[in-house]
Amino acid sequence: xxxxxxxxxxxxxxxxxxxxxxxxxxxxxxxxxxxxxxxxxxxxxxxxxxxxxxxxxxxxxxxxxxxxxxxxxxxxxxxxxxxxxxxxxxxxxxxxxxxxxxxxxxxxxxxxxxxxxxxxxxxxxxxxxxxxxxxxxxxxxxxxxxxxxxxxxxxxxxxxxxxxxxxxxxxxxxxxxxxxxxxxxxxxxxxxxxxxxxxxxxxxxxxxxxxxxxxxxxxxxxxxxxxxxxxxxxxxxxxxxxxxxxxxxxxxxxxxxxxxxxxxxxxxxxxxxxxxxxxxxxxxxxxxxxxxxxxxxxxxxxxxxxxxxxxxxxxxxxxxxxxxxxxxxxxxxxxxxxxxxxxxxxxxxxxxxxxxxxxxxxxxxxxxxxxxxxxxxxxxxxxxxxxxxxxxxxxxxxxxxxxxxxxxxxxxxxxxxxxxxxxxxxxxxxxxxxxxxxxxxxxxxxxxxxxxxxxxxxxxxxxxxxxxxxxxxxxxxxxxxxxxxxxxxxxxxxxxxxxxxxxxxxxxxxxxxxxxxxxxxxxxxxxxxxxx
Amino acid sequence: xxxxxxxxxxxxxxxxxxxxxxxxxxxxxxxxxxxxxxxxxxxxxxxxxxxxxxxxxxxxxxxxxxxxxxxxxxxxxxxxxxxxxxxxxxxxxxxxxxxxxxxxxxxxxxxxxxxxxxxxxxxxxxxxxxxxxxxxxxxxxxxxxxxxxxxxxxxxxxxxxxxxxxxxxxxxxxxxxxxxxxxxxxxxxxxxxxxxxxxxxxxxxxxxxxxxxxxxxxxxxxxxxxxxxxxxxxxxxxxxxxxxxxxxxxxxxxxxxxxxxxxxxxxxxxxxxxxxxxxxxxxxxxxxxxxxxxxxxxxxxxxxxxxxxxxxxxxxxxxxxxxxxxxxxxxxxxxxxxx
Numbered sequence: 011x012x013x014x015x016x017x018x019x020x021x022x023x024x025x026x027x028x029x030x031x032x033x034x035x036x037x038x039x040x041x042x043x044x045x046x047x048x049x050x051x052x053x054x055x056x057x058x059x060x061x062x063x064x065x066x067x068x069x070x071x072x073x074x075x076x077x078x079x080x081x082x083x084x085x086x087x088x089x090x091x092x093x094x095x096x097x098x099x100x101x102x103x104x105x106x107x108x109x110x111x112x113x114x115x116x117x118x119x120x121x122x123x124x125x126x127x128x129x130x131x132x133x134x135x136x137x138x139x140x141x142x143x144x145x146x147x148x149x150x151x152x153x154x155x156x157x158x159x160x161x162x163x164x165x166x167x168x169x170x171x172x173x174x175x176x177x178x179x180x181x182x183x184x185x186x187x188x189x190x191x192x193x194x195x196x197x198x199x200x201x202x203x204x205x206x207x208x209x210x211x212x213x214x215x216x217x218x219x220x221x222x223x224x225x226x227x228x229x230x231x232x233x234x235x236x237x238x239x240x241x242x243x244x245x246x247x248x249x250x251x252x253x254x255x256x257x258x259x260x261x262x263x264x265x266x267x268x269x270x271x272x273x274x275x276x277x278x279x280x281x282x283x284x285x286x287x288x289x290x291x292x293x294x295x296x297x298x299x300x301x302x303x304x305x306x307x308x309x310x311x312x313x314x315x316x317x318x319x320x321x322x323x324x325x326x327x328x329x330x331x332x333x334x335x336x337x338x339x340x341x342x343x344x345x346x347x348x349x350x351x352x353x354x355x356x357x358x359x360x361x362x363x364x365x366x367x368x369x370x371x372x373x374x375x376x377x378x379x380x381x382x383x384x385x386x387x388x389x390x391x392x393x394x395x396x397x398x399x400x401x402x403x404x405x406x407x408x409x410x411x412x413x414x415x416x417x418x419x420x421x422x423x424x425x426x427x428x429x430x431x432x433x434x435x436x437x438x439x440x441x442x443x444x445x446x447x448x449x450x451x452x453x454x455x456x457x458x459x460x461x462x463x464x465x466x467x468x469x470x471x472x473x474x475x476x477x478x479x480x481x482x483x484x485x486x487x488x489x490x491x492x493x494x495x496x497x498x499x500x501x502x503x504x505x506x507x508x509x510x511x512x513x514x515x516x517x518x519x520x521x522x523x524x525x526x527x528x529x530x531x532x533x534x535x536x537x538x539x540x541x542x
Numbered sequence: 543x544x545x546x547x548x549x550x551x552x553x554x555x556x557x558x559x560x561x562x563x564x565x566x567x568x569x570x571x572x573x574x575x576x577x578x579x580x581x582x583x584x585x586x587x588x589x590x591x592x593x594x595x596x597x598x599x600x601x602x603x604x605x606x607x608x609x610x611x612x613x614x615x616x617x618x619x620x621x622x623x624x625x626x627x628x629x630x631x632x633x634x635x636x637x638x639x640x641x642x643x644x645x646x647x648x649x650x651x652x653x654x655x656x657x658x659x660x661x662x663x664x665x666x667x668x669x670x671x672x673x674x675x676x677x678x679x680x681x682x683x684x685x686x687x688x689x690x691x692x693x694x695x696x697x698x699x700x701x702x703x704x705x706x707x708x709x710x711x712x713x714x715x716x717x718x719x720x721x722x723x724x725x726x727x728x729x730x731x732x733x734x735x736x737x738x739x740x741x742x743x744x745x746x747x748x749x750x751x752x753x754x755x756x757x758x759x760x761x762x763x764x765x766x767x768x769x770x771x772x773x774x775x776x777x778x779x780x781x782x783x784x785x786x787x788x789x790x791x792x793x794x795x796x797x798x799x800x801x802x803x804x805x806x807x808x809x810x811x812x813x814x815x816x817x818x819x820x821x822x823x824x825x826x827x828x829x830x831x832x833x834x835x836x837x838x839x840x841x842x843x844x845x846x847x848x849x850x851x852x853x854x855x856x857x858x859x860x861x862x863x864x865x866x867x868x869x870x871x872x873x874x875x876x877x878x879x880x881x
Contacts, residue, residue, distance in 0.1 A: 096692035477817045
């Protein structure tokens with residue numbers, strides 16, 4: 011348990027991806043089976059303790075040090091699990107701390123009434139970091155900034171294998187994954203991937219700009235809309251039905267409406283959308299349904315999910331990935347024509363004469379449902395990863411607004427001495443006075459040289475400091491590019507931008523001439539009523 | 543020892559300039575320049591320049607001279623631990639506080655009543671200064687920087703182990719370690735040496751002169767050198783100590799992919815560590831944690847406790863639950879960033 015606690019502790023403070031990988035790899039190499047496997051299961055979200063819920067901890071703190079001191083402590087720390095971990099004192103008489111395997115094994119079997127006593131015994135035996143890690147394990151989601159994909163990347167790295175080789179077999183494995191480690195570290199045979207509903211690593215596209223198209227032969231390519239949802243894989247075999255994100259995360263639990271509609275055996279590639287009648291809802295609506303463990307009936311009714319299909323990888327046990335795109339597409343169309351299907355439709359091919367014609371079609375789309383175009387070589391096999399050449403994405407030109415820099419925050423890792431996270435605002439009128447309202451935050455889009463310039467500007471124009479954040483003179487206009495905009499009640503300004511970044515530094519423009527919040531609301535309203 | 547009829551607040555009380563001892567005619571750690579001051583230790587929020595006369599341990603006076611350009615206009619009276627002197631009608635003794643080099647508690651006795659102004663203190667061993675001496679007294683004045691049950695500082699060796707382990711995991715990255723220039727810096731160096739780290743330790747320019755002062759007082763820091771004297775490549779996998787503020791400063795850009803470690807008692811609370819931008823928070827504190835504060839109240843056995851800077855509310859509550867008459871003493875000018 012201590013090694014795992016030390017890992018979580020280090021990960022929770024480490025913002026850089028490569029450093030996180032190094033920490034996880036070191037853990038997986040050094041910790042013996044089965045604990046490393048349990049650690050991996052915790053990082054990939056593969057553990058669930060039905061009887062050990064955080065609500066059980068209520069009362070632990072007050073019982074321990076009395077209500078007055080407990081509430082002063084909790085107020086100061088602000089997090090219940092952390093407060094408990096800190097106020098609890100290690101009791102030497104409690105014996106050796108449990109191993110991670112022991113914790114997992116015991117909690118999976120313990121009843122609701124036994125669990126508090128077991129937890130108290132462990133809290134006595136562990137140190138503060140161990141207690142914190144134990145309490146973080148209970149809800150199932152660790153929140154230390156590690157995705158399942160990143161953890162799988164680390165596993166693949168310790169055996170010098172590509173991450174997709176791990177992804178392909180992942181869903182056939184169960185914790186503590188001994189065959190996986192035997193394969194990666196001890197030359198044992200690769201575990202088989204024929205479990206039901208297995209994920210197949212998806213094929214990804216490289217971005218292209220209009221100017222680069224001239225070098226390509228239009229007749230070699232097929233075009234389709236790039237829908238503004240999330241890329242998913244629908245996988246069903248041997249009676250197991252699953253919906254995966256493109257990173258291989260199993261998101262079936264959040265989308266029972268999709269899973270229920272699966273009545274076939276195959277693996278399909280498509281875009282997950284919220285669709286109301288014929289209209290694709292803004293991305294924001296889809297976001298409401300993501301990252302939920304359970305979905306309410308009302309959410310299912312108001313935000314119906316839908317998969318718009320792009321491609322087919324397997325059908326009735328037959329692997330189609332080696333076939334050229336045109337043949338896979340024909341198979342997909344023929345299969346869709348067999349019968350009408352709830353919750354699935356086909357993303358249409360966009361026919362075009364030449365690049366100029368396609369550019370015209372692309373210009374014609376304005377709504378929130380479409381993010382741009384995909385270009386796929388007619389002869390392209392379905393290859394895992396992001397091969398150079400066969401698939402290209404040609405995104406719609408971003409929307410642009412002029413905003414005023416309001417706050418800057420220091421970055422992390424390489425950027426820790428730079429003010430590199432920028433909060434910007436637009437003008438609005440409140441009681442006849444013009445004031446800036448923050449509308450978004452961006453931390454990329456600029457070159458290294460521009461970052462140095464911005465950093466200096468922030469340091470020279472600071473008017474106030476709040477910890478790592480500086481408030482600056484509202485005097486610098488930034489041109490912000492973004493891919494979509496929707497009304498949002500969660501944001502103070504009433505709008506949420508999708509993928510905002512700093513497009514240009516507008517030292518030429520006076521701050522008073524920056525955009526207004528009203529303008530943004532109009533953009534959002536237009537996006538909502540005018541989906542393509 | 544106690545004279546029940548004597549109200550301690552009649553002869554030692556807070557004023558806007560600081561804690562004033564009337565029959566002695568001096569202030570303890572005043573916030574502004576005064577005629578006569580007794581200084582517990584050299585940190586800037588306790589030792590200020592410009593006093594006409596100052597009494598302190600020889601080490602504290604040396605630190606003050608180093609910081610205040612020799613202090614030529616201050617009449618300096620040095621008092622070694624365990625020596626006693628009379629100021630006005632009051633007997634003054636300086637007892638070790640275990641906080642930093644030269645740190646002391648001011649033990650004041652008047653008409654048979656004894657008040658101990660403990661300044662800042664800690665109870666765990668520190669290789670750079672003698673340990674805190676519990677002095678039985680009628681009134682104990684205590685700090686409360688870490689006076690919440692959430693503060694249980696872990697073992698120093700364990701925290702130093704984290705730093706050394708990080709260097710093994712990231713051997714190509716410079717480890718920038720944020721330390722307060724006086725006390726924390728030198729203690730961390732000694733702890734590293736005790737853990738067997740014998741490589742050169744690099745210093746930010748702001749730390750050099752106080753390290754030299756510690757060395758002159760017989761504290762062996764091993765191989766230390768100013769970071770400005772080396773070329774960039776030298777810093778791969780090296781430890782560079784700097785003031786915490788320098789990590790966010792442009793100064794840190796000279797290092798390749800630095801990892802920022804911060805040593806402070808505040809690092810025990812995650813939100814505080816994140817605010818500081820620490821990638822490697824190390825809980826190494828020169829102040830007493832909650833169990834040490836609680837133990838100290840028992841050790842000195844004072845029936846009255848006055849609580850100064852920090853989280854007074856919790857400590858006052860706790861002291862009262864131990865049957866001690868406790869109250870908060872509001873003193874201005876204390877800075878708690880040097881945890």
